[in-house]
Amino acid sequence: MHILMVSHFFESHLGGIERVAGHLSRQMAAQGADVTWTASGQDPAPVDIPTLCLSCINPTEKLTGLPMPIPGPVGMAALWRAVGRADAVVVHDALYVTSILALAMARLRGRRVVLIQHIAGIPFASGVMRAVMALANAVVTRPMLWAADRLVFISDTVRRDLLGDPARRDYALLFNGVDGDVFTRLGPAAQGLPEGKRRVLFVGRFVEKKGLSILRAVAAMRPDVAFLLAGAGPIRPASWGLANVHDLGPQAPAQLAALYRSADCLLLPSVGEGYPLVIQEAMACGLPVICGAPTHLADPEAGPFLRGVAVDLADAEGSAARVAAMLDAPGPTMAQRAQMAAWAAARYSWAAMARAIMGLTTG
Known part of the structure; x- marks a missing residue:
């Protein structure tokens, strides 16, 4: 055929x-x-x-x-x-x-x-x-x-x-x-990342619908957190003038997997999504995920592993405040992260x- x-x-x-x-x-x-x-x-x-x-x-x-x-x-x-x-x-x-x-x-x-x-x-x-x-x-x-x-x-x-x-x-x-040969909990960590701060990772196109305005606002609110942005697009995070924002540029799959294994959470404050592939890849690497609601309900069985936050592109500051509060909420334990990775790899x-x-x- x-x-x-x-x-x-x-x-x-x-x-x-x-x-x-x-x-x-x-x-x-x-x-x-x-x-x-x-x-x-x-x-x-x-x-x-x-x-x-x-x-x-x-x-x-x-x-x-x-x-x-x-x-x-x-x-x-x-x-x-x-x-x-x-x-x-x-x-x-x-x-x-x-x-x-x-x-x-x-x-x-x-x-x-x-x-x-x-x-x-x-x-x-x-x-x-x-x-x-x-x-x-x-x-x-x-x-x-x-x-x-x-x-x-x-x-x-x-x-x-x-x-x-x-x-x-x-x-x-x-x-x-998910490519199980690449996106796993076991493997090398990313090199050259900021030390001494929590690392919040974003992966995606640098465009409005991905919530870049919200990322900028939450990064300004939280100078104690390092925001790692992997991707490319018409928006230029390097122009924001925020020392805790690191534009990593496009990443190959193996580099992405290393970033998933090195970050503290994946943050995707986007709107109008289906089920972004980066969420599933992060889960398979054992990385906790915060994403725009209702994306966290895309797979009804994945709900227990994902945290959804209400985001509104017309209210970047309010959305950023909700994201910042969620960053401070207790995350999954290492055992729960391992359970999530095994579940995603099988599903x-x-x-x-x-x-x-x-x-x-x-x-």
Whole structure:
């Protein structure tokens, strides 16, 4: 079977959805599928799996933090041909132009479509952006959900937001996997980190929806804590002028695992998330997690291991105060951290997720 995997970017763009698409492409190939991964050619494509780079423009990311690659005529023609060669198309998230085009082309060419939905609405600080997001979900996301042959959610909170409770159509709830060879409690610690302070780690894109304004506010409130930020994006934490904020830049998986093993907690004060992969990776390394509510409910069985905090991008100071209070709350014991790591390692499997999605492509 030839599967066309469609995402907005390749994993070198450093987003979570792209990393999921990469893991699934490799796992499906390992399980015997013929997979081609297609995405915008803005960033380097992986060299270990077949790819198709689409010629796109991306006008919105620097202005709003929202990545939105838009294929031109050459990119559209290449995508049309790729859909025609495929037996099934796996599309990541409904709102991207690449996703909309791939699903529409698959319908026209009679190809089966599995849509993997990662996020729902994003409560931006700007009322205009919130209205745009709500309109987009109403006129694009929900019709896309109904147009797909099979629907997958990686978060139960996203499923409830978009399908209601009880759900208005059939779906599969499949959680992202974790690379158990990399993300474990056992392994080297990160070197060159600040000494003598608690270490709070953030991993993700440096964009508004990830709660960077809240991170800045809580770091200003808590000079006694070292805030380690791993990632990249249009926001520049180094420009904040806070001595306890350390911009580590992008990190390879092994470097991330070492950071998880060296920090005191992972802090992800983001909004509009599904179930960020970094949360599951941190759990597998035994690192306590504080995240924006209701992300901590994405996997109903993970609730006892995650701490959710109410965050509001329009009220960074109030949100930061709630985060600071949670940082002072008693955390899990070492025995509880070991229990969490073992549980996450057993629950989250890329191979199992890929196998289930391949099953959905055939019936």
